[in-house]
Amino acid sequence: MTCNVFINFDGNCRAAVTFYASVFKLQLPDFMTYGSAPDGANPQDAERILYATLPIAGGNMMFSDCLSGFPHNIGNNIAVVIGLDDKEEITRIYNELSEDGAIHMPLGQTFFSELFAMVTDKFGITWQISRNS
DSSP states (O other), rough: EEEEEEEEESSHHHHHHHHHHTTOOOOOOOOGGGGGGGOOOHHHGTTSEEEEEEEETEEEEEEEEETTTTTOOSSSSSSEEESSSSSHHHHHHHHHHHTTTTTEEEEOOSSSSEEEEEEEOOOSOOOEEOOOO
C-alpha cells in the first residue's frame, strides 16, 4: 500500500510545480494537459494541467488543475491518495470511506487505472483510491 498527496490548483498548476521543482532541486516533470487526454477536453481546459508528479521526501506529490467551473477552495484542494494491489481491499476501503460521505467518482475503470474512485469522507477529507499498476 502507498499513501501520497494530490493537490489541485485553479489554472496555476504549471507555475506551482515549476516552483516546487526549484525549491526541492528537482527536474521539471512531464505535464499532461486535459487536451492531451484520450477523451480530450473543453477548449477552455485544453491547456490546464491534468497530471504532473514530483518525488518529494520519499513520496509522490501529484498535481492537477481543476476543470473550469469546478469549485476550487484553497485549503480543501488536497486529496490523500491510496494505492493498493488487492481489488477486494480497494472495494472495502471505498465502501467504508463513502459511507455518510460524498462520491465524486464511483469505483470503476479509467484510462489511467484499472480501478479508481474519489470520495470525500464524512469528516470532509477527500480520498483518491487506485489500483497500483
